Amino acid sequence: MKPLQIPIEHKTLGNGLRVVVAPDSTAPVVTVGVYYKIGFRLEPQGRSGFAHLFEHMMFQGSENAPKMQHIKLVNSSGGVLNGSTMYDVTNYFEAVPSNALERVLWLEADRMRALKVDDENLRNQRDVVKEEVRVNVMNQPYGGFPWLDMPPVAFRNWANAHNFYGDFADLDAASLADVQTFFRTYYIPNNAVLLILGDVNLAEGFALADKHFGDIPAGPPPKFADPSEPKQTQERRGDVIEKFGTLPAMAIGYVMPPRRTPEWCAMGLLDQALHGGRAGRLYRELVLEKQIAVEADGGIDDVFVYDGPTQMTTRIFHKPEISSEDTLAAFDEIVREVQGKGITPSELDQLKVKWRSDYFATLEGGRGGHMPKYGLMHLLAGFTLFDGEPQLVNTILDGFLAVTKEQVLAAAQDYLLPQNRAIVFRKPVEKSAQEAA
Amino acid sequence: MATQVQRTAKSIPELSAEREVRWPKRTKTKLANGLDIILLESHTIPKFHGELYLRSGNAAAAARGTALAEMAATMVRTGTAKHTSREIEEQLRGLGADLSVSAGQDNSAISFAGLSDHAEPLLQLVNELAREAAFPAGEFERERRQRLEEVKLERTQPGFLAGERLRKVLFGSHPYAQVSPSEEQVAAYTREELQSVYRDFYTPENAILILVGDFDPATMQKAAERVFGDWSGRKPATPESTKPPVLKGRRVYLVDLPASVQTQILCGCHAITRKHPDWIKLGLTNSLYGGAFNSRLVMNIREDKGYTYSPRSGVNPLRQYGYFSVSAAVRNDVVAASLTEIFYEIDKLRSLPVPEAELLDAQNYLTGVFSMGLATQSGLLSQISTLALNELPDDYLETYREKVRALKPEDVLTAARTYFDSANMQIVVVGDRKQIESQAELFGEVGIYDARGNRQN
Numbered sequence: 030m031k032p033l034q035i036p037i038e039h040k041t042l043g044n045g046l047r048v049v050v051a052p053d054s055t056a057p058v059v060t061v062g063v064y065y066k067i068g069f070r071l072e073p074q075g076r077s078g079f080a081h082l083f084e085h086m087m088f089q090g091s092e093n094a095p096k097m098q099h100i101k102l103v104n105s106s107g108g109v110l111n112g113s114t115m116y117d118v119t120n121y122f123e124a125v126p127s128n129a130l131e132r133v134l135w136l137e138a139d140r141m142r143a144l145k146v147d148d149e150n151l152r153n154q155r156d157v158v159k160e161e162v163r164v165n166v167m168n169q170p171y172g173g174f175p176w177l178d179m180p181p182v183a184f185r186n187w188a189n190a191h192n193f194y195g196d197f198a199d200l201d202a203a204s205l206a207d208v209q210t211f212f213r214t215y216y217i218p219n220n221a222v223l224l225i226l227g228d229v230n231l232a233e234g235f236a237l238a239d240k241h242f243g244d245i246p247a248g249p250p251p252k253f254a255d256p257s258e259p260k261q262t263q264e265r266r267g268d269v270i271e272k273f274g275t276l277p278a279m280a281i282g283y284v285m286p287p288r289r290t291p292e293w294c295a296m297g298l299l300d301q302a303l304h305g306g307r308a309g310r311l312y313r314e315l316v317l318e319k320q321i322a323v324e325a326d327g328g329i330d331d332v333f334v335y336d337g338p339t340q341m342t343t344r345i346f347h348k349p350e351i352s353s354e355d356t357l358a359a360f361d362e363i364v365r366e367v368q369g370k371g372i373t374p375s376e377l378d379q380l381k382v383k384w385r386s387d388y389f390a391t392l393e394g395g396r397g398g399h400m401p402k403y404g405l406m407h408l409l410a411g412f413t414l415f416d417g418e419p420q421l422v423n424t425i426l427d428g429f430l431a432v433t434k435e436q437v438l439a440a441a442q443d444y445l446l447p448q449n450r451a452i453v454f455r456k457p458v459e460k461s462a463q464e465a466a
Numbered sequence: 467m468a469t470q471v472q473r474t475a476k477s478i479p480e481l482s483a484e485r486e487v488r489w490p491k492r493t494k495t496k497l498a499n500g501l502d503i504i505l506l507e508s509h510t511i512p513k514f515h516g517e518l519y520l521r522s523g524n525a526a527a528a529a530r531g532t533a534l535a536e537m538a539a540t541m542v543r544t545g546t547a548k549h550t551s552r553e554i555e556e557q558l559r560g561l562g563a564d565l566s567v568s569a570g571q572d573n574s575a576i577s578f579a580g581l582s583d584h585a586e587p588l589l590q591l592v593n594e595l596a597r598e599a600a601f602p603a604g605e606f607e608r609e610r611r612q613r614l615e616e617v618k619l620e621r622t623q624p625g626f627l628a629g630e631r632l633r634k635v636l637f638g639s640h641p642y643a644q645v646s647p648s649e650e651q652v653a654a655y656t657r658e659e660l661q662s663v664y665r666d667f668y669t670p671e672n673a674i675l676i677l678v679g680d681f682d683p684a685t686m687q688k689a690a691e692r693v694f695g696d697w698s699g700r701k702p703a704t705p706e707s708t709k710p711p712v713l714k715g716r717r718v719y720l721v722d723l724p725a726s727v728q729t730q731i732l733c734g735c736h737a738i739t740r741k742h743p744d745w746i747k748l749g750l751t752n753s754l755y756g757g758a759f760n761s762r763l764v765m766n767i768r769e770d771k772g773y774t775y776s777p778r779s780g781v782n783p784l785r786q787y788g789y790f791s792v793s794a795a796v797r798n799d800v801v802a803a804s805l806t807e808i809f810y811e812i813d814k815l816r817s818l819p820v821p822e823a824e825l826l827d828a829q830n831y832l833t834g835v836f837s838m839g840l841a842t843q844s845g846l847l848s849q850i851s852t853l854a855l856n857e858l859p860d861d862y863l864e865t866y867r868e869k870v871r872a873l874k875p876e877d878v879l880t881a882a883r884t885y886f887d888s889a890n891m892q893i894v895v896v897g898d899r900k901q902i903e904s905q906a907e908l909f910g911e912v913g914i915y916d917a918r919g920n921r922q923n
Contacts, residue, residue: 031512053510055508055509055510055840055841056837056838056840056841057484057485057486057487057837057840058837058838058840058841093476093477093478094478096769097760097765097769100759100760100769101760101827102478103760104758104759104760104827104830104831105760105826105827105828105830105831106481106830106834107830107831107833107834107835107837108831108834108835109759109835109838110759124838124841125834126484126485126834126837127485128481128482128483128484128485129481129834130482131479131482132478132479132480132481135478135479152772153769153770153771153772154772155772156772156773156797157768157772157774157775158775159797160728160772160773160774160775160795160796160797161775161776163727163728163795163797164728164775164776164795167727167728168624168726168727168728168795169623169624170619170622170623227841228485273622273623274619274622275615275618275619276615276619305559306555306558306559306564307543307551307555308552308555308556308558308559313552313555316608316612317551317552317608320608320611323611323612323615324612346615348611378560379556379559379560380559382559382560382561382562382581382584383559383560383562385562385581386513386562386563386564386579386580386581387562389511389512389513389581390511390513390564390579392511393510393511393842393843393844401838401841401842401845402841402842
């Protein structure tokens with residue numbers, strides 16, 4: 030097994046913008062990403078959903094590229110683009126034929142320099158975002174389960190517990206002044222990383238980065254709210270009504286250890302043991318063997334890129350004729366089994382092979398079918414913003430491959446505890462009530 | 467902070483010289499048993515991706531029952547003559563592999579990916595699944611129950627209901643109208659009928675094996691021959707099917723979902739398959755209309771009016787017939803306004819030649835996105851699969867870009883007039899009847915359905 034040797038270089042410009050270049054000439058395609066260290070976790074109180082609404086505003090016009098120009102220029106260069114808002118970061122990314130690299134860097138620099146938007150743009154995108162929430166959450170069976178259901182049950186700090194898509198009243202209250210303040214506070218070069226991956230050479234990548242981003246003024250380092258949670262002493266539970274689906278569902282979330290600790294690596298493999306597809310213990314026991322559930326899956330939310338309380342979460346959709354209590358008891362039995370006996374050496378070997386294979390898939394992983402190297406970009410961004418070490422992409426795997434079965438056992442005993450978990454029950458409305466509606 | 471030197475480039479940088487797009491060489495062979503094998507190297511990660519396609523799907527089994535190929539596919543991994551379900555799953559994990567078995571209207575497929583250093587054992591497992599699936603009785607009952615729950619859930623999803631209704635309207639008594647089974651149909655499935663579908667469809671004469679990834683093609687070819695060489699079986703007969711109806715005039719089909727907070731719109735008309743000589747022309751026309759972020763429809767009803775989050779249009783190429791469709795999930799009070807804009811943009815493309823600059827932008831978009839498939843193993847696999855399953859010419863990848871670039875505004879005008887059949891477009895709306903029926907009536911006679919597909923008026 031050869032060690033990973035993805036070529037990566039990293040520099041910091043005078044204004045504090047970190048730049049990471051990872052050349053690979055396999056295809057004449059280059060992927061560019063800009064990550065800002067602000068996500069929905071730390072958006073302003075009273076402005077739930079603002080980080081995401083703001084992400085939409087970044088496509089509405091900047092200093093020299095008015096509304097629609099951004100999208101038009103990328104598409105007409107033969108490329109695709111998008112952005113997304115996550116817990117602790119927001120990203121903007123393009124994949125284009127490599128002859129459009131400079132154009133894309135110019136565009137990203139232009140909107141890092143100055144946003145040029147008006148009230149009409151804000152009204153328009155507020156409407157678009159509301160339809161996004163309706164199509165993804167309010168008008169879908171199990172919409173928002175459990176990513177929107179879990180935070181208010183699991184957490185006490187507003188940062189972790191609020192509605193990340195946003196209450197409509199908060200979206201309506203957002204003003205253009207809020208947009209500009211948010212931009213000035215967080216969208217500064219010293220709070221961002223620029224990533225250039227694919228068909229680019231190192232010297233060219235850094236020179237173009239400096240040419241287009243070098244003169245954007247730095248800002249005062251943002252003051253971030255504290256996302257830490259008060260100590261949890263007992264299990265937390267909550268109910269959410271399911272309006273469309275007929276299967277009762279539950280999500281069980283355990284708070285994870287800090288990133289880049291041996292416990293974190295052990296939890297990664299424990300997650301694989303529990304949730305690793307149809308061979309995972311939960312699917313095998315609950316769906317295949319005991320046939321209590323129709324679906325059982327789960328995982329660790331964005332395992333490499335988080336900067337605050339995060340969970341390993343299981344989702345179970347169970348048969349209506351089996352009670353939630355009995356389903357949970359069956360789940361707990363699986364947890365007790367791994368806490369008592371741990372995992373076998375041959376199971377651990379299999380988990381590591383699968384983990385390695387999944388990691389490679391993550392690195393190459395596209396997005397929407399057309400975004401080569403999205404996964405590599407995402408990991409590089411996280412390791413740069415949170416650790417200052419993009420090279421971790423080449424070595425992070427080693428920690429997982431070194432985990433022992435004793436460490437997996439310890440992780441199960443130390444972290445899969447009632448006082449470390451929260452449970453959301455998604456309960457279908459009564460059939461009679463549904464038909465009368 | 468230091469004084470900033472103002473050296474901002476106000477003008478958009480020009481594109482630099484394009485680097486050549488070079489598609490990797492393919493190795494194509496046919497074994498004595500009829501199995502087609504296509505191999506392609508891609509060394510981006512130490513893995514490989516594969517598909518074992520069977521050129522028969524739900525449509526070929528339609529005379530026997532609805533979505534039988536799909537249910538048979540679900541059963542394939544649940545046990546073989548040699549291994550139990552659990553052994554199969556643990557073997558896959560130990561090889562670092564992902565595997566799924568699926569079926570659509572035209573094909574069934576075993577799709578897989580794994581580490582290059584465990585390639586041959588994974589091929590052996592794929593071979594075992596393709597030849598020796600045992601359809602264990604207990605597994606069948608469990609999978610059937612799961613399928614029953616999926617089928618119930620689908621009927622609460624606006625996107626599914628819209629797609630199903632449109633297919634029923636466009637395809638009438640042709641098998642393509644059967645999108646998903648009813649609960650009663652699932653309850654009536656038998657192991658024996660699924661096994662007979664499996665025996666008929668999963669044969670080497672009916673199969674294509676495509677492998678893309680980090681391997682030496684000569685070594686991989688030998689491995690594939692060792693593993694699949696002694697498989698035998700004939701190609702199944704292709705059943706005759708009725709022609710889809712010819713639809714005249716716009717009609718509206720309203721699927722009533724009481725208390726819906728949004729309305730799913732889906733409009734469609736018959737178009738062409740991928741083998742048709744106009745396919746590329748229509749692809750470019752679709753891209754201008756609603757196939758890209760920068761397209762007219764998205765700019766109009768999203769970026770200008772804010773009616774919707776994700777409007778799009780597409781050409782759906784099934785093997786025998788293709789159809790064009792436009793979709794948008796919109797606010798309840800702008801259903802009529804959205805439909806008006808959808809037709810306005812269609813009629814505009816049918817009436818006026820597209821400006822040269824806009825055409826060039828769309829040509830660049832299509833050709834650029836096409837070559838992104840080169841950058842990943844899964845991207846290459848998907849491009850090669852399209853070629854193989856549609857029996858497109860060998861040089862399709864190499865010549866696609868120049869064909870797109872040769873198109874003129876009059877080609878787009880002709881394609882829009884021929885295939886964006888505005889006057890005969892069928893309109894599906896899924897939402898709360900009370901809030902949207904009066905808006906729907908403005909566009910044609912309205913048929914009302916419930917979520918189970920029963921006509922209500």
